[in-house]
Amino acid sequence: MIHGLENKSVPVHREYLIKLAKKYGTPLYVYDSCKIRKQYLKMKNAFSGIKNLIINYACKANTNLNILKFLQKLGSGLDTVSIQEVELGLKAGFNPRKIIFTPNCVSIQEIKQAVEFGVRINLDNLSIxxxxxxxxxxxxIGIRINPHIMAGGNSKISVGHIDSKFGISYYQIPHMKRILKNTGLKIEGFHMHTGSDISDIQAFLLGSQVLFQIAIDFPNLDYIDFGSGFRVPYTKNDVKTDLTSLSSSITEKFEDFCKNYGSQITLIFEPGKFIVSESGYFLVSVNVIKHTISTVFAGVDSGFNHFLRPMFYDAYHCIENISNPNGRFRFYTVVGYICESDTFGLNRKVKEIREGDILCIKNAGAYCFSMSSNYNSRYRPSEVMIFNGKDFLIRKRETMQDLLRNIVDIHI
Incomplete structure (x- = not known):
């Protein structure tokens, strides 16, 4: 699909989204490659003052092979957390040395597979x-450090605190050093990631200080990896990470570290949501309007099996009725068709919703399809990518054959 990176821009307006919903059916994920490219370049340009900079896309946000291919052609590296993501990255054309594998609680067998693939590896516990x-x-290898910093937009995505399962505590550095001495293991970098949806840049600066203090005692390092966690806006006036202020402070501190260290090493960031979240639109059709004593429900043809973030993280996603832009505003609780309390938006002010209307849920590019399931034996939806002014189907809607593919019928 991807031939060159001219990446012709097409406005993703209401009429275009309705056209795609009618062409491919709903529920449907739509990704705007122009927005992905814009976010990648924004990240790269923000830290352009750093001589050796690598941007690794955190592919757990969205692992569709076409998105990986697109980012590979832009020059991105890849952050992976499973051996399957490593294999997807290799299939997308990434050089193994541009893939970093930072797993958690995996067996040594999975680590050995990563060695066979020749990718970079960050280890995050003393046993492994x-x-x-x-x-x-x-x-x-690299080592993931737990800096003991509480940061993130939700407790489920705050991963740098003292009781986190991620990383080797900086209090365990003496033990780590003893293992390195006993085994002769070579260290090429240090890594941290404190959480996601971080708007306070002090969390990044405190974390960087911890890594610099540790790294100064280890000669011949190749990189320091600050992970990511940058917050993107979910509403028009929402807070977001101030990249300008962050880059100014980080660049100065990193250059000072390199001078003290005696060599110019590489700085790595691993944005996932920042790159793909705003590129995504999730289109659903309204099945029913249901009135109770105090609530008006708009029930749609999807649920948390397709879009888990509002239920799992209490995440807010803007919901628009793109079928009725001139309707008057009314209040609705937008819910799904799963046999659970799957609420996309509680008591939302939306243009009047009618049965058959198409709703658009925004910021659907990250941790949406990638967290989907077949709960209630529902099929996972289609995915479409807008590239060079055209729309391409990049994942087919599932069928009953997909649900039964790995079932072994024992003919009871």
């Missing part, structure tokens, strides 16, 4: 570190 050192001390 010791096993790896005994197994392959000559394969240089």
């Amino acid at each position: 570190l010791e096993q790896f050192g005994e197994y392959n001390p000559d394969y240089a």
